[in-house]
Amino acid sequence: MSNLLNSYFVKTHKLEISITIIAIVLFLIYFLGAPHVFTRFPIYRAFMQSMPFFGIIAISATFVVTLGEIDLSFPSIVGITSLIFGMVMTSTDGNVFIAFILATSLGMFAGLVNGLLVTKIGIPSIVATIGTLFFWRGLVNVISQGSGIAIVDVADGTWHHMIFVEKLFGKIPMQFIWFIVLTGLMQWVYRYHKFGNHIHFVGDNKASAQMMGINVDNVKIIAFVQLGFFSALAGIFTMYEMLYFWPTQGEGLMLTTLAAVFVGGTSVFGGKGTIFGTFIGVLIIGSLESGIVALGLSGFYVKFINGLMITVAVTVYALIQRRKN
Amino acid sequence: MAEELLKLENIYKNFGNVKVLKDVNIKINKGEVVALIGDNGAGKSTLIKVITGVHSPNSGKVFFKNEEVQIKSVAQSRKMGIEAVYQERALCDQQELFRNIFAGREITNSFGFLDIKKQRKEAEKILRDYIGFTSKAITVDSQVMGLSGGEKQGVAFGRSLYFNSDLIVLDEPTMGLSIQETEKVLNFVKGLKNENKSAIFIDHNIIHVYGAADRFIILDRGEVVGEFNKEEISREELVQKMIQLHESGKIKVED
Numbered sequence: 001m002s003n004l005l006n007s008y009f010v011k012t013h014k015l016e017i018s019i020t021i022i023a024i025v026l027f028l029i030y031f032l033g034a035p036h037v038f039t040r041f042p043i044y045r046a047f048m049q050s051m052p053f054f055g056i057i058a059i060s061a062t063f064v065v066t067l068g069e070i071d072l073s074f075p076s077i078v079g080i081t082s083l084i085f086g087m088v089m090t091s092t093d094g095n096v097f098i099a100f101i102l103a104t105s106l107g108m109f110a111g112l113v114n115g116l117l118v119t120k121i122g123i124p125s126i127v128a129t130i131g132t133l134f135f136w137r138g139l140v141n142v143i144s145q146g147s148g149i150a151i152v153d154v155a156d157g158t159w160h161h162m163i164f165v166e167k168l169f170g171k172i173p174m175q176f177i178w179f180i181v182l183t184g185l186m187q188w189v190y191r192y193h194k195f196g197n198h199i200h201f202v203g204d205n206k207a208s209a210q211m212m213g214i215n216v217d218n219v220k221i222i223a224f225v226q227l228g229f230f231s232a233l234a235g236i237f238t239m240y241e242m243l244y245f246w247p248t249q250g251e252g253l254m255l256t257t258l259a260a261v262f263v264g265g266t267s268v269f270g271g272k273g274t275i276f277g278t279f280i281g282v283l284i285i286g287s288l289e290s291g292i293v294a295l296g297l298s299g300f301y302v303k304f305i306n307g308l309m310i311t312v313a314v315t316v317y318a319l320i321q322r323r324k325n
Numbered sequence: 326m327a328e329e330l331l332k333l334e335n336i337y338k339n340f341g342n343v344k345v346l347k348d349v350n351i352k353i354n355k356g357e358v359v360a361l362i363g364d365n366g367a368g369k370s371t372l373i374k375v376i377t378g379v380h381s382p383n384s385g386k387v388f389f390k391n392e393e394v395q396i397k398s399v400a401q402s403r404k405m406g407i408e409a410v411y412q413e414r415a416l417c418d419q420q421e422l423f424r425n426i427f428a429g430r431e432i433t434n435s436f437g438f439l440d441i442k443k444q445r446k447e448a449e450k451i452l453r454d455y456i457g458f459t460s461k462a463i464t465v466d467s468q469v470m471g472l473s474g475g476e477k478q479g480v481a482f483g484r485s486l487y488f489n490s491d492l493i494v495l496d497e498p499t500m501g502l503s504i505q506e507t508e509k510v511l512n513f514v515k516g517l518k519n520e521n522k523s524a525i526f527i528d529h530n531i532i533h534v535y536g537a538a539d540r541f542i543i544l545d546r547g548e549v550v551g552e553f554n555k556e557e558i559s560r561e562e563l564v565q566k567m568i569q570l571h572e573s574g575k576i577k578v579e580d
Contacts, residue, residue: 213400
């Protein structure tokens with residue numbers, strides 16, 4: 001046992017192991033407290049259905065947070081790209097290729113704007129992305145004039161609807177499969193690609209990274225651009241699930257998404273993080289609401305317990321970090 | 326006749342309205358160790374950053390191995406054979422050693438994915454052979470934050486040797502080190518000459534500089550105000566010159 005605890009894997013994956021244990025304990029509480037709900041499949045199907053919408057963004061946002069930066073604008077990027085997707089889908093009679101390319105390109109463009117504001121103009125990311133948060137949402141309101149767009153006629157029953165959100169074997173929502181695949185891919189990039197490596201160095205110490213020959217500005221810009229892309233993608237998934245665009249789409253994603261990243265153990269100070277942790281963070285944050293209600297507590301507890309989880313988690317990580325230094 | 330490695334001609338560098346380097350001319354030969362000395366704000370750091378490609382000069386020419394070059398990035402200067410060893414700042418604390426050693430020039434496949442195995446193997450070689458770490462506590466998977474100042478400096482040196490550079494640029498290599506560690510660093514600098522490698526280094530401590538360097542270049546407010554070979558000047562005289570410069574703002578040139 002002590003061998004196991006001292007092994008290389010355990011030593012280098014302390015965060016991942018702690019967060020996994022927390023998730024297991026949480027699900028045990030659900031299981032014991034509400035067996036009538038948690039011994040049956042539907043609750044898990046509901047989780048698999050709803051978690052990917054913010055989960056995909058959380059995985060992608062882990063890159064930006066590891067840089068020591070933040071992006072608050074993604075809820076509005078989801079809004080504007082979903083709007084464009086809906087408009088193009090209805091006006092081209094369901095041409096998914098054009099709609100997909102235009103929506104994701106716009107998402108990347110929005111990310112590029114964030115990246116340029118932060119690197120070339122030098123605005124702190126928290127301020128720059130508050131600006132673009134309002135800007136893109138404002139544009140959604142101006143263009144949509146407050147009304148929604150139904151894509152049910154051009155999307156329901158199509159092959160793209162099938163590969164985006166229908167159920168595999170009639171049980172597993174496709175968006176969850178995509179979420180798992182993207183998580184795996186992003187984990188690989190995060191740890192084993194040059195880009196992921198540079199993300200860590202820039203987040204750790206910008207000046208050192210520059211002296212080691214890393215192009216700090218480019219790394220940051222690409223990080224914001226990929227977050228723009230994945231925000232658009234998450235918007236498209238949501239559109240297929242709901243078959244409807246509504247002007248507030250994306251609002252309400254901000255806190256759950258960032259909470260998943262921080263609860264997952266990615267350092268607020270930059271330089272260290274974990275994609276796997278964010279994935280577990282998504283499972284925790286995404287299950288809290290149903291879990292709490294199933295346990296018999298009133299819905300009023302949801303925010304309270306959410307807040308408690310986030311505060312305790314970031315405090316623990318900050319303490320671990322301080323002890324190391 | 327010594328063979329010339331690096332030559333800077335009429336280098337000017339401004340940051341906005343501030344003229345940091347004014348008409349700087351220096352030359353470094355193969356197998357020569359040059360010490361750059363001067364007060365804070367004299368332009369030493371800027372000058373070496375021009376050499377390593379962190380900053381581009383506003384005007385002036387740079388020659389490396391007798392060819393005119395424009396050093397536009399750190400990556401380019403490294404490719405040419407110029408390697409910087411920056412005090413501590415050269416490494417990122419929370420990242421593993423094997424990642425630090427190859428930061429900015431990772432060993433990758435054509436899709437940009439790291440060859441972790443190879444990086445770890447090569448890093449291991451650098452730790453054991455080039456630096457001579459014998460301690461079991463330091464491995465290629467150690468984070469930099471657990472290392473002492475001297476160990477960090479050792480890693481930075483090992484890295485420069487491994488990449489087989491011709492000119493090694495040392496920024497304050499002995500700052501914050503213990504006496505023993507300082508000794509190691511100075512020995513390393515002396516050892517470079519045996520391999521016909523050149524070095525340029527900045528150090529506040531004239532005693533260190535004097536022991537390790539062949540030639541001294543004194544900078545003051547962005548200009549080269551004095552240049553001495555070691556045989557021309559004793560340590561005491563050099564110290565006197567620096568004090569003089571500090572008090573009067575100029576060096577008395579004896580004829």
